[in-house]
Each structure stands twice: as structure tokens, then as C-alpha cells.
Amino acid sequence: MGKAARKKNKAPKVRDVFVAQPFEGLAAEPELIAMREFVPSATARLSIADSPDLLVTLGTVLPMAAAAFVRSDGEIFLGLQVQTRSSDVSRDLGRSLRWALQAKEGDVLSVPDTTSPPAEGGGERLQDLLVPDAELDVNLHRDFSWWLPEDTEPTGEVKLSLDRANEAIMPTERLGPGSYWVLAGEKAHLRWVRSEPENRLLQALARLSAAGELGLGEGSRYAGSFRAHGLLVPVWDLDPDAHAREWAEPAKQLGVRLDAALASLDDEPLNATERRARDGLIGRQLTLR
Template structure:
């Protein structure tokens, strides 16, 4: 063995953690951090985020959309006993509140206080069930954290119920019908309305969003990432990963354990004009997914998949 090889091997041995994981490699827990900054750090990491907090819910994809990019929207949330209104964001990003007319709202776009969004939502929901008119829960604080064995959202809601999302053009639903805001409330409402990006739901977990310079289709998909990428690659290799003229596949981003493909769209066309094209693309994607069981990817399709893997995007 050469001196250079001996030094190199010694360095590798020194870097290797007793667990057998290279500190510079991604942590096996799936956090996305390097091992040395996660479970390989001094004392390890106790609070590892739950990768798929909404797993097991029939409406997982819609929940992700409402939490991540639907600006203003509500949906009836069926509990095992009763019903509340699920909301994208509440005044001052509150965790939950009871409107003056008694309507109970659970906020999705809130700051996460633990490693499990589902557990935080369950804590806010438990508070909301017994809350009275005018009560507000600003945040689910760490001081009341009941621990990892506490109830999660999946324990409190009807897991099979469909989530019927109503996308709202503004935040007037924060107030009871017929109420006129004034003072700080009116100012807060005005600012919130000004920040809304026009959004419409054009299919299951598929949303048209006008981001200003261009419009997009953001589509939360339930399939495992590797399987979905293979199916998208098959369509891409065939020139079928499109919604027609005025559209272009832009890439994808990850949200709460699922992949969200994104297409750039001609913003001069109304959202409803893309509905049929989205349905047709969905049918092609379903056929592509089904074909994977009997038809492995070809060389061209594998190269297309490698290209898609590099097209990760960030939304604002």
C-alpha cells in the first residue's frame, strides 16, 4: 500500500462514526441534514421532524396544499364527533379561534412548535372543541407539549372523509357575515387581502396560482417519489409531460413527504381553461404509473428521469 493510500484510509477511519455512518453523508433518519449535524452530533438529536405528518388521511394531498400554498381557503373538517372549519391562515396566524357567531376555525398555516405538525394540530383542535365565542389560541406552545405519545390529528378526525376545499378571493370570512371591520382589524384585513396571489382549484389537490410574472399549476401527488418520478419521466420522454400550448414543466418541490410537480402556464388564459388539460394529463400519468409494473424504464426514459431529478424548485 502506498503512503498516500494509507493516509487516505486513516483519514476515512477517523471520520467514520462508531455507528458505521460517514459524518458527511445524509443522516439515515431522513431529516436532510448531514449525519454529523443531526444524529451524529454530541448527544444526538431528539426532535426529528415527522416526514409525513398527514399520512393515513384520505385528504393528505389537500391538507398539504392548504398548508403550503393556498393563500385563503376553508373546508369543513369532519371529526369523529362533530365538525369544525379548517382554514389556511387565521388572523395573526392564530392556531385556532371561535368567531363571534360561534363558528370554530382550526388554522393550518401556523408555526410548528414540535417535530410533528399533526400532533400540534390535534392539540389546537382539542382546545377548540371546548372553546367559546371570541376565544383565540394564538399558538400551541411547547410548555403544554404532552409528548410523542399524545393524540395526533388522525386520532380525532374522520380519516376517510373527503376534504371539500373552498378557495376564497380574500379574507372577509375572518368576520361573521354582515360584519364591518374597523380600526386595526380593518387595516390587518386590508394588508392580508393585498398579499393574496389569485388561486383556483382545478382538480384534486391541483391548484392554478397567478404568481405575478407567470401562472403555475401546483399539483400535490400521493404516489411515492421514486415511482412518480419514473412515471413523469416516461411522459417526458414521449413529449407528453405538458398541458398543451402555453405550458411547460418547471420542476417539483417536496412538501411533508410528498412530491409537488409544477408547470408554468400562460397567465393570459383563465384558470378554468386549464381544467380539461389537467384532467387529460392526469389520465396519461395514471396510465404511465400503471405501465411501470410490466415495462421497466428504457435508457431514454432513465436519462429523462435523471434530468427531472435536477429540476427542484423553490416556491415563494
């Protein structure tokens, strides 16, 4: 075969472009990021655009970190925390969801399809399958018993996997949209996934910091922030001896102050003190991929 013929028969190369904000355009973006990155055991119902009556459960972690499975009672599950990923997490999840919608009881998808080029029909993303303006009603669980149908006793490998997963759970409470209290060993934190553009959010945080209003009250300290899937997640260290419910109202009031600071940016640019505060906040950032 000549060189020209080999070139003609060669499959076209599809560039795999990294998508920094894979859940952009979905109202549930902050909750999706929280459930994928740091919420241990939680579920939420998904609203499927072309099948409004179909029940699909989104879960943080499925057995053996599977991408999806159909339980013996017919309930469909999609997993967020999986073992592999491509350059577009939304496309991975879209492929796994499409597989689950066509699977039968007992079927398990161990890993998401991260190899099929979009040009070959593998390009469906969550944005193509879900109702974009649907919020997620997140239900937190103290264990992973939701993996099994009701009144089912785990045995053998299933029981071992369930026990291991339960032992790894850190106590977690949801304080508000995208906002979670977590007790991590001897430390407690508030992690808050914010939907605002990073630069604008940093300016608002800096304005609060310069005014001494960035904390949640006694026993709290702003620790820094991390980027996850294109959004900024501010983190506060909290007194671990205080119960999660004691931080619910302070977190709510912080949200009010933050919204006011965001609104004020349209009328007042940062002053010199606030700019220095912003530079300090930027120095305490990292990125999760």
C-alpha cells in the same frame, strides 16, 4: 441532594423526532398540504371522529396567523398556516384542534403548543381526531371576509389586519384534487400535490417526459417539483394570459396520462431514455419544510 437523587428527580427526556410525512394515513393529505403551503384563502369543513355533528372550519390563514379561534357566533376555526411548528405538524394541529373544541366564544390560540412532550398527554394528532377517509371539500375565497360572521363590518385593528391579508392574495383556482392554478405576478403556475410515493411518481413523470407528453399543451412547460410534508408537488409554468378554466381540461388529460404511466410501471421498467429523463427531473427538485 446527591447525584443519584438528582438523576431520580429529573424529568425524563422525550426525543422530538421529525415526522417527514405528517398527514400520512389521511385521505385529505394532498389538500392539507396544498392549503398549508401555497393556497392563499380557503376553507373546508373537518369531519371530527367522535363528534360528527360538530362544525369545525379549517382555514389556510386565520387573523394574525393564529392557530385556532372560536368566532363570536360560536363557529370553530383551525389554522394551517401558523407562525411556529414542531417536528410533527400533525401533532401541532391536533393539539390546536383539541384546544378549540374545548374553548369558548371569543377565545384565540395565537400559537400552537409545540413544547409539551407526547408523554405528557400532548400527543394527539390529526389522525387521532379526524375521520381518516374523509375528503376535504375545499372552498376558495377571493378575500378573508370569512374571518367574520355574516353582515359584520370590520373596524379598527381587525379591518387593518383584514386589508393587509387581502392585499397579499394571489388569484388561485382549484383544477382538481390537490391541483391548483395560481397567478403569481407575471407568471402562472399549476401546482399539483400527488399522493404517490416519490420514486414511483418520478418514474411515471419520466415516462411521460421521454414520450413528449409531460406538458399541458401550447403555452405550458414542466418547471420542476418540490417536496412538501413527504409528498412530491410537480409544477408547470403556464401562459399567464390564459384563464384558469382554459387549463382545466388539459390538466385532466394530463392526469389520465399520468395514471396510465403509473399503471404501466408494473409491467415495464424504465428504458435507458426514460432513466435519463428521470435523472433530469430529479435535478430540478427542492424540499420545503
